Amino acid sequence: MSQQKVDPITLQVINGALKTIAEEMGHVLYRMSFSSIIRESQDMGAGLFDTRYQTICESESTPMHIGSIPAYLRGIEATLQGGAWHEGDVVVHNHPYHGSSHSPDLAIIIPIFHEGELVGFSGNTAHHIDIGAATPGLIIDVGDVYAEGMLMAGLKLYEKGVRNEALVQMFKYNSRASTQLIRDIEAQVASAHLGVKRFKELLQRYGKDFTFDAINQLIDYSETIMRQKIQEIPDGEYRAEGFLDDDGRHRDQRLPVVVTVKVQGDSVIVDLTGSAAQTLTAYNVPFEGSCKVAAFAAFRKILLDAYTTQSPVPSNEGSFRPISVLAPLGTIFNPIFPAAAEARFTQCNRMIDLIIKALAPVLPERIIAGSSASISFAAYSGIKPSGDYWVFLEVNEGAYGGRPRSDGPDAIDNLMANTRNNPIEDLGMHLPMICDRYELRDDVMPGAGKYRGGIGVVKAQRVLTNGFITHESERHYDVPWGIFGGCEGVVGKTEIYNVATPDDIVSMPSKFSGYASRAGDVMAYYSPCGGGYGNPLERSAEQVREDVLDDFCSLDQAYEVYGVVLDEQVQLDLAATDKRRAQLTAQNG
Incomplete structure (x- = not known):
């Protein structure tokens, strides 16, 4: 079917509507939740997705949550209870080897039907304070994924509008904080239902074909901008290395993290070959739901930052398409089932830090x-x-x-x-x-x-x-x-x-x-x-003085590193500072 071109004004109206839907879903989720990790910290995300599991829109929340939901949906497709979606279904899913970011992040997914046809999904994820793991709240030193607590794969919390009371009872008797768990899940259900309602209103206003033409155009636009930004980076391979402290059990064993960024025209590959083998603890990273998402987040951060980008780029699937991730099976970034993988966040942050470091020589004004x-x-x-x-x-x-x-x-x-x-x-x-x-x-x-x-x-x-x-x-x-x-x-x-x-x-x-x-x-x-x-010697002497007054810099650091001479009353001696800086410049070659 040919896609009609949507005029720019209507396209922006629909884009604004989609963004508002996602934000409203997020607001409902955190305002209705009971546990502080969702209610206050907003460790959650919400959005809409099409039947190909592409992100249509996302709330402005933790990138790990939204970027992972397409992987959740692919995992649900393989595990869905009964094998088919119906009106009134609500699925809960958190299996890290079926797309989950990690087991405490429960997803709630509701199908969206329009005139009897499945057209998309409304979904969210949120971090729950306890799902019955071996230790309360979080878990690191365990031997396999089963010790992380309740694992749910494609389970219908509601089937054709009828709540699965047996599943709710399982929550009640398998969590140390069951009341908060159940109420937070109910907040997720309310958020996802709102997404269904708002998206149906959009479809009724513009029609299904026209709405999805606009959505696909917005996704293509985001992809185009991301590819243009990648194309500005010189082709080549850029490498950086670091290490992680330990795996939570073997304290003297550092874990290498190796990142090679391969830029090829308007696409990029993040290759993690050389990184540590998977650990014997939960200090591993689910590949689909976390590792890939971290790479997506890195390039959105570097290349599509809202402050440095001339016009806002819609947050959707298009920004993911030019980015591929390689991580050898059996490594910390792509563990083999049933390795535990609950404690997976710091590795992802270090990966992004090293992507930035690798690209520093060719993107000095962006990193x-x-x-x-x-x-x-x-x-x-x-x-x-x-x-x-x-x-x-x-x-x-x-x-x-x-x-x-x-x-x-x-x-x-x-x-x-x-x-x-x-x-x-x-x-x-x-x-x-x-x-x-x-x-x-x-x-x-x-x-x-x-x-x-x-x-x-x-x-x-x-x-x-x-x-x-x-x-x-x-x-x-x-x-x-x-x-x-x-x-x-x-x-x-x-x-x-x-x-x-x-x-x-x-x-x-x-x-x-x-x-x-x-x-x-x-x-x-x-x-x-x-x-x-x-170079610290290029920092203005007056700013260094302000730093000392604010206790952001010591008098010794001001003199030894910044070359700024201050007396005991923190008054600036400009002549002595010029002399000291000249001395340091000569010493540093």
């Missing part, structure tokens, strides 16, 4: 220095006096590297993470926890440069009951890189101590599972600081 490129994902839990569990999931901030025209942002989720912080007031109101400290790091300085690296966060959380802590993070050893003369950033660290004996500090690895915590225990997380961009 940044090394970021924290991790995620601090912590699960705190304990037993209430009633005998029930309380479980809390928290995502802590990191920092970006210095940028071509400005400093790296401080204390912010970075690269492919986009979750929000959980208000400490909410924490104190609902959970037996107290936040003792939440501020920028002051124990180290960020990477110096013409534009300095971002400053990481320090978050100290105290638990008031006995329980368990599981923590997934990275970069206690591999320092965020500086670029174009900029200095390296600083690695992160994690400590645990009890308020009764605050000097008895236990240095923790970057990731650990099921630490048995006592009432009064505090976990203090210090996120990595970003690397610097450009």
Whole structure:
């Protein structure tokens, strides 16, 4: 069937309508949810998809969620209960070897029918606080995927409008936080139903054929722009290497991450050959639902950034098409079933960090220095006096590297993470926890440069009951890189101590599972600081003085690295500064 050309004005109207539908779906999901990881942190995503599982539109939320739903849909096609879609069906799905990003991210998918014909899907994913894994909330050190909790593949929560009460009862008796789990799933169902309703209204207004002509035109447009941006990169192979701290069990075994970006005309291949073999723990990455999505997110970030792009590019399937990903089977980025794969996020962030590093020589005005490129994902839990569990999931901030025209942002989720912080007031109101400290790091300085690296966060959380802590993070050893003369950033660290004996500090690895915590225990997380961009001697002396006044730079660093001479009253000596900078320039060759 030939596709008719939709006029530009109507195309933009339909594009705006699609974007609004996705945003409204997202708002309904997080506003109706009960657990703070969705309600406050917004660890979720929502959108519409066609029958070829192409992304039509997506909410502005964590990229990992939306980019993965096409993989969920392909997994559902292979596992769908009964093998056919009907009006009134609602599917729940989270199997990491059938397209899921990882098992705690449950997808809710509802088919969209128009005049009796299946025309697409409304769907969302959200991270749930507990699905019955071996440790509360999160899991790292387990031997296979079955230890990650309930696995659902193509199961119908509703079939032809009738709820599957047996499945709901399974949720009730297999989660430590079953009430929140069920209510959050209900919020997902409401969000997806809204997407169905709004898309049907669009189809009724413009007709099915015209609407999908516009959708396909928007997808083709996004693909065209992405290909144009890729074509601006010189053909070639660009390589960068780094490493991960450990797999959560074997503490002295670093895990290599090797990224080779192969640019060929208007397409690109991300080749992960040379990266670590799959681990014996859950520190693996589902290939379809997470690894590929990270590569998509990287190039959208680098090439289609809204601030640097002249006109907005619709967020849809078109931006994925020019990008291919290779990861040998049996490696950390493409594990073989039944390897566990729950703790999969930090590897993806490091992959993006290395894609940026690899492309730095040919995209100096588009890339940044090394970021924290991790995620601090912590699960705190304990037993209430009633005998029930309380479980809390928290995502802590990191920092970006210095940028071509400005400093790296401080204390912010970075690269492919986009979750929000959980208000400490909410924490104190609902959970037996107290936040003792939440501020920028002051124990180290960020990477110096013409534009300095971002400053990481320090978050100290105290638990008031006995329980368990599981923590997934990275970069206690591999320092965020500086670029174009900029200095390296600083690695992160994690400590645990009890308020009764605050000097008895236990240095923790970057990731650990099921630490048995006592009432009064505090976990203090210090996120990595970003690397610097450009020669520190090119940073204005007055800006360095401001940094010292803000405690973003020490007097010693100002003198030794930036070549800025300040007296004890932090007054600038311009003549001495010029002399010192000339001296450092001569020393550095």
